Amino acid sequence: MYDLESLTEAAGTTIRDVRYYIQRGVLPPPLNSSNGSYYTEDHLERLRLVVELAGKGVPLSRIKYCLDQVEQGQDAAGLLPKLDLPPRLRQERLLLSNEISLHYPPDFFNEAELLDIAGFFQQLLTAKAGGGNG
Incomplete structure (x- = not known):
């Protein structure tokens, strides 16, 4: 369960x-x-x-x-x-948090860009949790 x-x-x-x-x-x-x-x-x-x-x-x-x-x-x-x-309709997905995911076309981002996006998003969540306005 x-x-x-x-x-x-x-x-x-x-x-x-x-x-x-x-x-x-x-x-x-x-x-x-x-x-x-x-x-x-x-x-x-x-x-x-x-x-x-x-x-x-x-x-x-x-x-x-x-x-x-x-x-x-x-x-x-x-x-x-x-x-x-068809390939133009396929999407990849990056789970950013328990509530948010990013959908994007295949090969749109490279691995380094995805890591940057995830890192930026984690910084944003940390700032929000700390009472920052973003």
């Missing part, structure tokens, strides 16, 4: 993304118990797939359609080739 924070950490995504995926119907809502809401291994598996496909630039509506078809018994192998996007 996972709480929201441990689910996002295990899947490499943000809390904001999980809430959005639930709102859009791509991820089922958490289960409830007397101890509060929780997520299962099924949630994690589905979330990892959604994150992977979304990271490749696949629209959520398309991801939802394919996942719904799989749940109805259609073979996933027949659906996945339909998800191959």
Whole structure:
């Protein structure tokens, strides 16, 4: 069982993304118990797939359609080739915090630039946490 924070950490995504995926119907809502809401291994598996496909630039509506078809018994192998996007529509993703991620075209940034962006963002978060105005 996972709480929201441990689910996002295990899947490499943000809390904001999980809430959005639930709102859009791509991820089922958490289960409830007397101890509060929780997520299962099924949630994690589905979330990892959604994150992977979304990271490749696949629209959520398309991801939802394919996942719904799989749940109805259609073979996933027949659906996945339909998800191959032209290179101009693919996206990479850099997780900056638990709430923020950067999406960008492949080969747009080199590794040094990505490290600079991550470092700058961490400095910004540190300044915000310290009461700075940015």
